[in-house]
Amino acid sequence: MTMPSAIQTPQVLLTSAGRAWSGLSADFIHIPRGRVHVPGGDLHRLGMHFGPPVKADCQCGGRRMRRVQKPGDIDIVPAGVDGSWEDDADCRILRISLTPSLIARVAEEMGRGAGTAQLRPQMQVRDVRLEAIGWAIKADLEADIPSDPLYIDLLANALAVRLIETANGGMQAEGRNAAKLSARQLRMLTEYIETNLDRKLHLAELATVAGLSATRLKILFRNSTGVPVHQYVIRRRVEHARALFTATTMPASEIAAASGFAHQSHMASTMRRLLGLTPGEIARQVNDFRPNLQNPA
Numbered sequence: 426m427t428m429p430s431a432i433q434t435p436q437v438l439l440t441s442a443g444r445a446w447s448g449l450s451a452d453f454i455h456i457p458r459g460r461v462h463v464p465g466g467d468l469h470r471l472g473m474h475f476g477p478p479v480k481a482d483c484q485c486g487g488r489r490m491r492r493v494q495k496p497g498d499i500d501i502v503p504a505g506v507d508g509s510w511e512d513d514a515d516c517r518i519l520r521i522s523l524t525p526s527l528i529a530r531v532a533e534e535m536g537r538g539a540g541t542a543q544l545r546p547q548m549q550v551r552d553v554r555l556e557a558i559g560w561a562i563k564a565d566l567e568a569d570i571p572s573d574p575l576y577i578d579l580l581a582n583a584l585a586v587r588l589i590e591t592a593n594g595g596m597q598a599e600g601r602n603a604a605k606l607s608a609r610q611l612r613m614l615t616e617y618i619e620t621n622l623d624r625k626l627h628l629a630e631l632a633t634v635a636g637l638s639a640t641r642l643k644i645l646f647r648n649s650t651g652v653p654v655h656q657y658v659i660r661r662r663v664e665h666a667r668a669l670f671t672a673t674t675m676p677a678s679e680i681a682a683a684s685g686f687a688h689q690s691h692m693a694s695t696m697r698r699l700l701g702l703t704p705g706e707i708a709r710q711v712n713d714f715r716p717n718l719q720n721p722a
Contacts, residue, residue: 432459432460432461432462433456433457433458433459433460433461434457435454435455435456435461435518436454436455436456436457437452437453437454438452438453438454438455439453439563439566439567440452440453440566441565441566444571444577445574446574446577446581447574447577447578447581447627448523448524448527448578448581448585449521449522449523449524449562449577449580449584450521450522451519451520451521451522451562451563451566452520453475453517453518453519453520453563453566454518454519454520455515455516455517456510456512456515456516456517456518457515458512458513458514458515459511459512460509460510460511461509461510461511461512462507462508462509463502463507463508463509463510464507465504465505465507466504466505467504467505467524467525468504468522468523468524468525469501469503469504469522469523469524469528469544469588470501470502470504470520470521470522470523471499471500471501471502471519471520471521471522471523471555471559471584471588472499472500472502472510472518472519472520472521473497473498473499473518473519473521473555473556473559474494474495474496474497474498474499474516474517474518475496475516475517475518475519475563476496476516476517477496477514478493478494478496479493479494479512479514479515479516480492480493480494480512480513480514481493481494481510481511481512482510482511483500483508483509483510483511483548484508484509484510485500485502485506485507485508485509485546485548486502486503486506486508486545486546487546488546488548490548490549492548492549494512494516494549497551497556498549498550498551499547499549499550499551499555499556499559500547500548500549500550501544501545501546501547501548501588501591503544503545504525504544506546508546519559519562519563521559521562521584523581523584523585523588525542527581527585528542528544528585528588529542530585530639531582531585531586531589531639531640532585532589533638534638534639534640534641535586535589535640537589537593542589543592544588544592545592547591550591552587554583554587555584555587555588555591558580558583558584561580562580565577565580570687570688570690570691570694571687572655573625573626573658573659573685574625574626574627575625575626575627575628575631575654575655575658576655578627578629578639579628579643579653579654579655582628582639582640582643583643586640604644604645604648605645605648605649606635606645606646606648606649610635610636610637610645611650613634613635614631614634614635614646617631617634618631618657618658618661619661622661622662622665622683622684622685623682623684623685624685625685628642628643628654631654642654658685659695659699660699662684662685662686662695663695663699663700665683665684666681666683666684666686666692666696666704667696667700667707669683669684670704670707670708671707677689677692677693677708680692689704692704693705
């Protein structure tokens with residue numbers, strides 16, 4: 426008679442705890458060889474496999490599957506559903522949790538019926554879009570400097586949209602991809618962003634300014650500007666910081682705060698990535714140029 430494996434306790438390697446994420450949380454965990462039981466809770470959960478393949482015996486929502494778990498395999502466990510996973514070797518999992526209220530809100534914003542917000546247990550899902558979101562979340566957990574809350578809001582929204590689609594046979598969101606913001610909406614948004622570059626912005630806040638749902642704003646803003654809203658905000662922060670370096674003698678730490686960066690090194694790394702220049706290099710260019718203005722040939 427084969428004795429059941431001892432219940433293992435996952436080790437949290439990375440966590441979003443303390444990062445003030447809204448509607449979404451994540452942990453990157455190491456699971457020792459053996460059996461793990463996850464009781465049903467108040468949140469929807471996803472587990473995305475990282476690392477070498479392992480043989481697994483999985484039970485969830487009344488279903489059982491013996492399989493080889495490969496990198497990118499995703500299990501979807503709705504709120505209130507428990508499950509157990511027994512692996513023949515150590516593995517690493519990105520565990521993502523979402524609130525049912527987020528799923529329900531996004532379903533409503535997509536114009537779907539209430540039934541579309543009801544997720545179902547799924548094991549070994551292969552989905553390029555879900556996997557890409559998982560990699561983005563893991564990258565943010567690994568970063569020394571947390572991303573802007575607006576970026577996390579967008580990831581949470583994108584994850585909710587895709588989960589609703591996969592729960593309904595993988596159908597795509599109803600196409601409104603050609604639609605754009607009105608000139609007035611775009612002006613109000615860009616002016617609001619410009620006025621509030623020095624503080625953290627959230628997707629719901631910008632949606633309120635435009636008079637749209639968060640899901641609708643995400644689509645229309647990209648259609649209107651060619652870039653996601655969080656990338657637009659980051660670029661405007663970088664340009665604002667460069668303008669302050671060029672036109673003022675403010676200390677770099679004050680420029681970072683005035684431009685909405687977490688701190689001076691966050692500003693420096695972002696400017697280097699987007700402009701190919703550090704704040705120091707920009708300041709030297711300005712200093713080299715100013716004497717020429719004062720003493721023209």
